[in-house]
Every structure is written in C-alpha cells, then in structure tokens.
Amino acid sequence: xxxxxxxxxxxxxxxxxxxxxxxxxxxxxxxxxxxxxxxxxxxxxxxxxxxxxxxxxxxxxxxxxxxxxxxxxxxxxxxxxxxxxxxxxxxxxxxxxxxxxxxxxxxxxxxxxxxxxxxxxxxxxxxxxxxxxxxxxxxxxxxxxxxxxxxxxxxxxxxxxxxxxxxxxxxxxxxxxxxxxxxxxxxxxxxxxxxxxxxxxxxxxxxxxxxxxxxxxxxxxxxxxxxxxxxxxxxxxxxxxxxxxxxxxxxxxxxxxxxxxxxxxxxxxxxxxxxxxxxxxxxxxxxxxxxxxxxxxxxxxxxxxxxxxxxxxxxxxxxxxxxxxxxxxxxxxxxxxxxxxxxxxxxxxxxxxxxxxxxxxxxxxxxxxxxxxxxxxxxxxxxxxxxxxxxxxxxxxxxxxxxxxxxxxx
Amino acid sequence: xxxxxxxxxxxxxxxxxxxxxxxxxxxxxxxxxxxxxxxxxxxxxxxxxxxxxxxxxxxxxxxxxxxxxxxxxxxxxxxxxxxxxxxxxxxxxxxxxxxxxxxxxxxxxxxxxxxxxxxxxxxxxxxxxxxxxxxxxxxxxxxxxxxxxxxxxxxxxxxxxxxxxxxxxxxxxxxxxxxxxxxxxxxxxxxxxxxxxxxxxxxxxxxxxxxxxxxxxxxxxxxxxxxxxxxxxxxxxxxxxxxxxxxxxxxxxxxxxxxxxxxxxxxxxxxxxxxxxxxxxxxxxxxxxxxxxxxxxxxxxxxxxxxxxxxxxxxxxxxxxxxxxxxxxxxxxxxxxxxxxxxxxxxxxxxxxxxxxxxxxxxxxxxxxxxxxxxxxxxxxxxxxxxxxxxxxxxxxxxxxxxxxxxxxx
Numbered sequence: 001x002x003x004x005x006x007x008x009x010x011x012x013x014x015x016x017x018x019x020x021x022x023x024x025x026x027x028x029x030x031x032x033x034x035x036x037x038x039x040x041x042x043x044x045x046x047x048x049x050x051x052x053x054x055x056x057x058x059x060x061x062x063x064x065x066x067x068x069x070x071x072x073x074x075x076x077x078x079x080x081x082x083x084x085x086x087x088x089x090x091x092x093x094x095x096x097x098x099x100x101x102x103x104x105x106x107x108x109x110x111x112x113x114x115x116x117x118x119x120x121x122x123x124x125x126x127x128x129x130x131x132x133x134x135x136x137x138x139x140x141x142x143x144x145x146x147x148x149x150x151x152x153x154x155x156x157x158x159x160x161x162x163x164x165x166x167x168x169x170x171x172x173x174x175x176x177x178x179x180x181x182x183x184x185x186x187x188x189x190x191x192x193x194x195x196x197x198x199x200x201x202x203x204x205x206x207x208x209x210x211x212x213x214x215x216x217x218x219x220x221x222x223x224x225x226x227x228x229x230x231x232x233x234x235x236x237x238x239x240x241x242x243x244x245x246x247x248x249x250x251x252x253x254x255x256x257x258x259x260x261x262x263x264x265x266x267x268x269x270x271x272x273x274x275x276x277x278x279x280x281x282x283x284x285x286x287x288x289x290x291x292x293x294x295x296x297x298x299x300x301x302x303x304x305x306x307x308x309x310x311x312x313x314x315x316x317x318x319x320x321x322x323x324x325x326x327x328x329x330x331x332x333x334x335x336x337x338x339x340x341x342x343x344x345x346x347x348x349x350x351x352x353x354x355x356x357x358x359x360x361x362x363x364x365x366x367x368x369x370x371x372x373x374x375x376x377x378x379x380x381x382x383x384x385x386x387x388x389x390x391x392x393x394x395x396x397x398x399x400x401x402x403x404x405x406x407x408x409x410x
Numbered sequence: 411x412x413x414x415x416x417x418x419x420x421x422x423x424x425x426x427x428x429x430x431x432x433x434x435x436x437x438x439x440x441x442x443x444x445x446x447x448x449x450x451x452x453x454x455x456x457x458x459x460x461x462x463x464x465x466x467x468x469x470x471x472x473x474x475x476x477x478x479x480x481x482x483x484x485x486x487x488x489x490x491x492x493x494x495x496x497x498x499x500x501x502x503x504x505x506x507x508x509x510x511x512x513x514x515x516x517x518x519x520x521x522x523x524x525x526x527x528x529x530x531x532x533x534x535x536x537x538x539x540x541x542x543x544x545x546x547x548x549x550x551x552x553x554x555x556x557x558x559x560x561x562x563x564x565x566x567x568x569x570x571x572x573x574x575x576x577x578x579x580x581x582x583x584x585x586x587x588x589x590x591x592x593x594x595x596x597x598x599x600x601x602x603x604x605x606x607x608x609x610x611x612x613x614x615x616x617x618x619x620x621x622x623x624x625x626x627x628x629x630x631x632x633x634x635x636x637x638x639x640x641x642x643x644x645x646x647x648x649x650x651x652x653x654x655x656x657x658x659x660x661x662x663x664x665x666x667x668x669x670x671x672x673x674x675x676x677x678x679x680x681x682x683x684x685x686x687x688x689x690x691x692x693x694x695x696x697x698x699x700x701x702x703x704x705x706x707x708x709x710x711x712x713x714x715x716x717x718x719x720x721x722x723x724x725x726x727x728x729x730x731x732x733x734x735x736x737x738x739x740x741x742x743x744x745x746x747x748x749x750x751x752x753x754x755x756x757x758x759x760x761x762x763x764x765x766x767x768x769x770x771x772x773x774x775x776x777x778x779x780x781x782x783x784x785x786x787x788x789x790x791x792x793x794x795x796x797x798x799x800x801x802x803x804x805x806x807x808x809x810x811x812x813x814x815x816x817x818x819x820x
Contacts, residue, residue, distance in 0.1 A: 017431065036457065038450040039447065040449075041448075069620075071598065071618055073616075073618065188481065190521070193521050208481055275702075276689025276693060279685055280685055286759075286762065288685070288709070294710055295705075297693075298704045299704040300704055300748075303747060306746070306748065307717070336716070350696070352697065383564050
C-alpha cells in the first residue's frame with residue numbers, strides 16, 4: 001500500500017515541513033503505515049492539481065496539508081475540488097464555529113476573507129479543528145482516502161489522530177511493530193560494522209538513523225515475528241554495553257529527566273558557550289520542574305565571577321575555556337543551584353574566538369555528582385549550532401553515565 | 411524555468427528537510443530562482459529513479475540531496491546512475507581524501523564500507539566536501555543541470571554555494587530582486603486587510619508568511635521595477651508604524667543584538683517558564699558576547715529566592731507567575747547581571763500547572779531599562795513549545811520597543 005503526503009506552501013515556507021512529516025510519519029507508523037513519498041509544492045493551483053492527480057492515481061492514502069488559510073494565496077481546496085471535479089460548498093456550521101473562535105479572542109469584526117475557510121469539497125466529511133480556524137476534510141473515492149489538513153502542526157496532529165482508526169479499518173492494515181534501538185557515543189559506520197550479520201539478515205526491515213551523538217536502529221517486523229525483537233536486542237546490548245541506550249527510548253533530555261526523577265536527584269546547569277541550550281532542552285520536557293532547579297547562563301566572565309564565584313585567579317591563569325573553569329562551574333552550579341548533580345559547558349562555539357590552543361569546537365564539559373568532580377575535553381566538528389548541540393548532548397550522555405555508575409542519591 | 415529538489419532519506423528521517431530546503435531556497439533566490447517542487451522519497455532505488463526521471467523530464471535544474479552515506483541503505487548514486495544510464499566509477503583521489511579525513515579524526519582503520527563514497531557517476535564533476543566524507547557531483551545533460559549533494563546541511567551549504575555562479579551562467583537567469591518586509595504584533599488577516607490594495611496590484615509577486623509573532627511579506631520584482639520597493643515600503647511603514655520592523659531584516663534575536671550593539675547596551679535575561687530558550691536564541695548569534703551578559707534560569711522557586719533575590723513574601727503573596735515576580739526578576743536580572751537592560755519571563759507553559767486564575771499560556775514578561783520597570787501579561791495559544799516560543803519572541807518585541815522609544819544609554 002502506498003501513502004503519499006503533499007505539503008502545500010510557498011516555496012519559502014519550509015519551516016513546518018519537518019515537524020509535520022515527523023508527526024504524520026509517527027502517527028501512521030502506529031498502524032504499520034509508512035510514507036512512500038512526500039511532495040512539497042507552492043500555492044500554485046495547477047502544480048497542486050497535477051501533483052495530487054499523480055498521487056491519486058498511484059497511492060491509496062493521500063494526506064494533503066497546508067494552504068487552507070483565509071488569504072488569497074491559499075488554493076488547496078480549489079485545486080483538489082477541480083482535480084476531483086467536485087464542487088466547493090459553503091457550510092454555515094463551519095462559519096458559525098469560526099465566528100465563535102474569533103469572539104473568544106475578543107475579535108468581533110471578522111475579516112470577510114475568513115469566509116473562504118467555511119467551504120468544503122462536496123461529499124467530504126468535516127474534521128473539527130480545535131486549535132485553529134481552518135477545518136479539515138476527509139474524502140473517500142475509488143477505494144482511496146484523501147485527507148485535507150491544515151498546515152500548523154498543533155492543528156494537524158489531533159485531526160490526523162482522529163482519523164487513524166478509520167484509516168486502519170479501511171485498509172485493514174497488516175499490523176506491524178516498530179522498535180527503535182538507540183546507541184550513543186559510537187559512529188554510524190562502527191554500528192553498522194559491528195552489527196553486519198543481523199543487519200544483513202534483516203535488511204528489508206532495518207533503517208539506520210544517525211543523529212548528533214546518537215544512532216537509532218529502526219526495526220520493523222510483522223507481529224508474528226515479534227520474539228525476534230528480544231533476540232536482536234540482547235545481541236545489541238551485548239555488543240555495545242553501556243553505549244546501548246535502550247529500546248523505544250524518549251529523546252535524551254527526556255531520558256535524563258526520567259533518570260533524575262527515578263533517582264530523586266535535582267539538577268543544575270552552568271552554561272557558557274552553550275548559552276542556555278542545555279536548560280532549554282531540559283525544560284522542553286513537561287514536568288521538568290520536578291528535577292530541574294535552574295541554570296546559570298554565565299556568558300560573560302563577569303557573571304562567571306559574580307554569580308558562579310569562579311575565582312578571578314582561575315579565569316586569569318587558565319582562561320574561561322579550561323578544565324579548571326569547567327570544574328568550578330559544575331561545582332558551584334551544584335552548590336548555588338541547591339542541586340544533587342550538575343553539568344557545565346564552556347568552550348569555543350565559533351565562528352570567532354578561537355586561539356592556537358583552543359580551536360573552534362573545543363568544549364570542556366564539567367560534571368559534579370557525589371564525590372565525582374571532573375571535566376572532560378572534546379573537539380566537536382560543525383558550525384556554531386552543531387557544536388553547541390553536540391556539546392550539550394555529550395553533556396547529557398556524561399550525566400547519564402555518571403548516574404548509572406553511581407546508583408542513587410547517597 | 412523549473413527547479414526541483416529531491417530529498418533522499420528514509421521515511422523516518424525528516425529532520426534535515428526543513429533546514430535543507432530553507433538553505434537551498436535562500437541560496438537559489440540570490441540568482442532569482444525559486445523551487446518549483448520538492449519531493450522526499452525513501453532510500454528506495456526504484457522510487458528514486460522514477461522521481462528523478464520525472465524531474466529530469468520536466469525541470470531544468472534538479473538538486474538531489476542525501477543518500478550518499480557509506481551504508482547499504484544509501485542508494486542515491488546507484489539510482490541516478492541507472493536512470494541516466496551512466497556508470498559509477500571509482501575515483502582514487504576521493505578515496506585518498508576520505509583516508510585523510512579519517513586520519514584527522516584519529517581513525518586509522520577505515521571501514522571497508524566507506525569505499526562506496528569514492529564512486530561518482532561517469533562524466534560528472536566532483537564537488538569537494540570540506541565538512542564531511544561524501545563528495546558531491548555536478549552533471550550537465552540535455553541542457554539541464556543535475557546536482558547531487560550530501561544531506562547534512564553544513565556539508566550541503568558550501569557545496570551548493572560553490573555551484574551558484576555556474577548555474578547562473580548556464581541558465582542566464584533573469585535577475586530578480588526579492589525583499590522581505592516584516593511586521594510584528596499584528597495578525598495575518600489584519601495585515602492582508604490593511605494592504606489589500608497593494609497586494610491586489612502585485613498579486614503575482616507577493617507571498618505572505620506567518621511566523622509566531624511575525625508576518626513576512628515577500629515581494630519579488632524584476633530589476634527594472636526596483637523603485638517600486640521604496641514606494642511599497644513607505645506605504646507599509648505608514649500603515650503599520652512601530653509594528654513595521656524593516657526590510658530584509660535578520661531574525662528578531664539578531665535584530666535585537668544589532669540594536670543592543672548599536673546602542674552599546676548590555677542585556678541580562680531572567681527566565682522561568684521559558685527555561686533557557688531566550689538565552690539560547692540570543693546566543694545563537696555569533697558575537698553575542700558583545701552585548702549579552704548572561705541569564706538566570708530560575709526554574710525553581712528556591713533559585714528565584716536565592717539567586718534572583720525575589721522576596722519570599724512576594725512569591726508567597728502573588729505567586730511565581732505574577733506581575734510582581736516578573737518585575738523583580740527583570741529588576742534583579744539587570745542588577746546582578748551587571749546589565750543595562752533586562753527582560754524576564756514567568757508563566758504557565760503547560761500542559762500542567764494551570765489554576766483557575768492562571769491558565770496554560772499565561773505569561774508575565776518583565777522589562778527593566780533606565781527608569782522603566784514594568785511587566786505585561788499575555789495569554790499565548792498553543793502547546794508548550796509554541797507558548798514558550800511566542801512568549802520569548804514577544805519579550806524580544808518589547809525589548810525592541812523600549813529601546814527605540816528611549817534612545818541610547820543614559
């Protein structure tokens with residue numbers, strides 16, 4: 001069975017594509033469906049029609065997102081309506097809902113243009129949009145399902161989820177189980193070399209995804225072979241030891257959060273080069289206030305001295321990017337942050353600021369936990385953002401390692 | 411002229427699509443080219459072949475990214491080679507470069523599998539990859555240009571840039587100027603209503619992009635009409651006043667940075683609900699150490715008291731999410747952060763933590779600058795990430811406003 005996604009948007013608006021495709025892909029995987037192909041076209045009626053008709057000819061499930069806004073350049077519904085030769089009809093009930101939504105935001109003079117959002121393709125079923133004004137639509141034709149959804153991810157998500165059972169029933173999808181095994185601190189080619197035998201054996205079902213500091217092995221198996229997952233997991237565990245993170249684990253910041261919660265530990269973070277990124281990633285997780293005390297973004301040396309009390313002599317003798325500073329940062333973040341464990345980051349994120357001894361990408365990461373107080377040095381490749389991201393993920397990796405090695409709070 | 415981008419990756423790996431498309435689109439715009447269509451297909455040879463042949467038939471410039479890794483599931487080159495009926499040939503020089511790169515990373519036993527990266531399509535020109543091991547390729551055929559580039563954005567970017575002149579020469583592109591006018595603090599439909607006349611008049615050349623707290627009007631005009639930009643800008647300026655941000659401005663955090671630098675102001679930030687995001691966005695900008703002192707991510711109430719010295723009585727009487735707390739946070743962030751200006755964020759990012767009086771999305775933003783010390787209350791819609799993002803961008807908006815209204819450092 002083929003699944004196609006068509007993203008409608010201008011050729012400049014790709015910001016949502018990533019989020020939306022990840023969302024759609026994840027939701028479809030729960031019923032064993034994978035996206036075969038995805039196309040992004042601009043708000044160009046002819047281009048949308050042609051892309052849609054090609055997808056409609058070849059695929060069974062077609063998910064169209066975006067281009068449902070009120071403005072003149074939103075043409076998705078017009079294009080699909082023409083392609084299918086089914087009229088657009090005005091729905092009073094949708095218009096009333098839109099009026100209600102504007103009222104809630106204290107807007108009583110609704111731009112006339114918003115009326116465009118109250119039209120749907122004749123024969124389709126309205127999908128309610130709880131987070132926005134543009135409703136979605138679901139259409140069945142020639143044994144196929146066509147879904148038309150708005151572009152904003154928070155609107156799209158619940159709407160797609162509400163259709164998932166219908167899609168499952170319709171296509172009687174072969175139930176498939178997907179497991180993701182995560183490995184940390186090992187390059188992609190080493191993972192593949194070490195697992196050559198099992199990858200060869202399950203070639204059709206394996207996908208390797210390389211993230212910064214993390215490799216994911218995605219294994220998809222039919223339900224009747226599910227025992228194989230345990231077999232394969234024990235092999236991976238065996239070959240990668242502490243570098244094996246687990247199966248179907250949440251992203252590293254969430255994993256760290258779980259670990260901290262489980263061990264009843266409070267975390268504090270001191271950041272220089274990472275500039276708040278580590279705190280941001282930790283607090284992305286709802287409920288992080290349970291284990292996150294706070295962070296010291298001591299970007300300037302003055303604040304390193306005044307707030308984190310790094311001795312002037314240390315900064316002068318060894319510099320802000322040094323083992324000693326990283327250690328002090330971690331130690332005092334724990335102390336002043338009233339925490340049990342801490343991590344610190346100080347380095348050269350670039351593109352400027354490098355010296356002969358301290359190249360762009362050099363980062364010292366400090367750890368303070370129980371009797372452990374140390375800093376480790378890394379040189380990360382990439383641009384400013386990549387270096388910062390890799391440093392922070394490496395810091396999380398070190399946090400995980402030290403917690404696992406040292407059991408619970410003393 | 412048609413431009414197509416084909417992203418090759420597994421159906422799970424959409425993380426780079428967004429970044430890559432933005433990059434490619436931006437680079438192509440400099441020579442007046444727009445992406446007509448973009449397709450994402452998995453590492454499936456037949457699917458890649460079919461997609462490529464369709465693009466090759468219809469389009470003039472085809473940019474293919476991804477699937478050039480060393481592992482078995484990277485099939486891009488094989489697919490294009492078969493589609494064009496041109497062999498893959500091993501290039502000793504590429505292999506030597508790969509060996510050198512591994513040596514630099516202190517790896518001397520190079521996995522045999524990496525040899526796959528040393529093959530290119532017969533007749534193509536090698537594009538050097540300074541940031542990774544997979545080289546790119548450029549091919550001319552039937553008056554068309556085919557570019558094959560690696561997936562990682564930091565590898566792709568310089569490689570595409572190095573081809574841009576060649577593409578320009580080849581297609582003698584009609585030189586086109588693009589200007590982006592940014593408007594802040596006004597909803598999309600209001601922007602369109604207020605500018606109805608000029609949008610109607612330039613319908614073909616206008617694109618409206620709605621970001622959180624920011625609307626971009628993208629106007630594309632042939633060079634001989636470039637005076638029209640000034641005309642249109644003065645209309646927009648006139649109708650939106652202080653809400654008009656400017657033309658071709660950098661992202662808001664960078665704009666704030668420029669403003670701070672220009673006015674010789676030092677910034678400090680106090681964050682609760684935004685958890686480091688504001689600091690992260692400010693320090694995303696290279697050189698931000700010139701104006702950013704640091705941030706206090708006082709996620710817990712203990713740190714609000716201990717680090718930012720918010721009086722216990724204030725927290726007890728009004729709560730952490732209150733006008734009073736936001737004001738104290740801003741005031742003390744400025745004081746202890748040794749800064750001239752500060753912004754603070756405290757609110758309910760959700761999904762939990764709401765009360766009857768303080769719903770999810772309620773955020774107090776505090777500002778302290780010269781004699782100005784105040785906090786404003788907002789209720790942002792959306793999920794946790796959206797609320798945090800909107801709050802931070804609104805804070806930046808308030809920073810900009812207060813600086814513009816108050817001239818330079820006293």
